[in-house]
Amino acid sequence: MLPLTVSVQSRPSSSAIQLLFAFNRQNDVEFVFEVMGSPGEGIDAFDLGDALRALNLNPTLALIEKMGGTKKRNEKKIKMDEFLPIYSQVKKEKEQGCYEDFIECLKLYDKEENGSMLLAELQHALLALGECLDDEQVENLFADCMDPEDDEGMIPYS
Numbered sequence: 001m002l003p004l005t006v007s008v009q010s011r012p013s014s015s016a017i018q019l020l021f022a023f024n025r026q027n028d029v030e031f032v033f034e035v036m037g038s039p040g041e042g043i044d045a046f047d048l049g050d051a052l053r054a055l056n057l058n059p060t061l062a063l064i065e066k067m068g069g070t071k072k073r074n075e076k077k078i079k080m081d082e083f084l085p086i087y088s089q090v091k092k093e094k095e096q097g098c099y100e101d102f103i104e105c106l107k108l109y110d111k112e113e114n115g116s117m118l119l120a121e122l123q124h125a126l127l128a129l130g131e132c133l134d135d136e137q138v139e140n141l142f143a144d145c146m147d148p149e150d151d152e153g154m155i156p157y158s
Contacts, residue, residue, distance in 0.1 A: 042079035
């Protein structure tokens with residue numbers, strides 16, 4: 001008779017999961033650099049915030065500036081080996097909101113609790129609270145991302 005061998009499928013170790021996550025993160029970063037940068041030069045420091053947001057982070061403008069982002073294009077380039085520590089640091093930050101936090105804030109303006117709010121209230125919040133946008137940025141945002149307001153001036157937010 002031949003010996004019977006049984007293979008038991010075990011769960012991957014936490015270190016294996018961390019290694020896989022790091023590999024996937026590296027691939028994501030490489031993809032962002034491929035799309036936003038130029039080979040060998042890296043990405044423009046002006047685009048640092050966009051690169052971090054493309055990797056599902058939500059840094060504040062102050063944090064982007066602190067991490068080396070610039071307000072003008074072509075002042076500085078950030079190579080991938082410089083970007084990875086920035087990414088890790090921003091990922092650790094606690095001062096970031098997420099989509100769910102934003103929706104919770106919008107619920108404060110939902111007087112009928114039906115998933116809609118006044119467009120004028122959203123416009124005021126974007127222009128006056130937190131890291132304020134300017135009129136042009138708000139208009140572009142509304143044109144690109146918003147459903148039209150109804151007859152009562154309401155828009156769906158969720």
